[in-house]
Amino acid sequence: MHFSVKPIGLVHVNLSDEEVKAKWLEGVEGVIEIYEDYAHGLEGIDGFSHLIIIAYLHKSLEEQRRVLKVKPKCLKLLGVDITRLPEVGVFSTDSPHRPNPLALTIVELVEREGRYLKVKHLDLFNGTPILDIKPYTPSRRIDRIKLPLWYQKILEEVKAKHPLLKDF
């Protein structure tokens, strides 16, 4: 069984994929264009400081969709020795390699001009199709969360190397 989804817009980022990857933690600035057919769906969105973007990682290869266990490779960019990290299931991570290549990105809405949303903290490549936008409302903020030991250890190691980095 399969379901069909369609792009409602796309990401514009003035950077190469490698440049976006290198900034995965803080994200980059960019513009989300919503296609004319869906532009009315944006009414009332001004005033939300943050939006949740669901995107389709169209550059994901069929073989990457068969991956079920990964090592958090993006941590290599932060100087973490990933040979010591455990291999974990893709649903325990934010890896782009997963059965359905869906990305969930929380962006800051800087301003809107019609059907163009200027945003911060994008971790999506130029041209990535957008499937949905939802407002970041108070119920999305879970104050008391717990993390597995393996994830806590990664956070600690990264913070030791980069004290000013925010949590991820």
Added chain:
Amino acid sequence: MHFSVKPIGLVHVNLSDEEVKAKWLEGVEGVIEIYEDYAHGLEGIDGFSHLIIIAYLHKSLEEQRRVLKVKPKCLKLLGVDITRLPEVGVFSTDSPHRPNPLALTIVELVEREGRYLKVKHLDLFNGTPILDIKPYTPSRRIDRIKLPLWYQKILEEVKAKHPLLKDF
């Protein structure tokens, strides 16, 4: 252009759709079954207190996918007079009526038994196909958020009627 996505599992809830709807704010308890083919993707998930579930609202009708503006009808259940509410774009709301019927639900992971996740705070009907699971990590918690005036007014009205309800 369309993309194809496939269920990795489904929701088991021992309640009718109407009963789930009536509890949309606090959510209900249920079990998320991940299909055997994807079960290895769950490794390492124990210890995360909360998970982000992306589901496909399979009961959404084609005509509901053409809706671009809505009134938050679920508020009627809380006694809000929705005739006074503004009609807003679907991307400014969590409405199930949207071009791609994707749901984003944050659940509390109570316990895992193999490929079965017992969870709290589900707002999905029994049988809803699951497309993806991501861990709720610190970066998903945005502390300083702003909301549009129309949304703030709804929150205030609901809180006046139901002082003990949490934000939504």
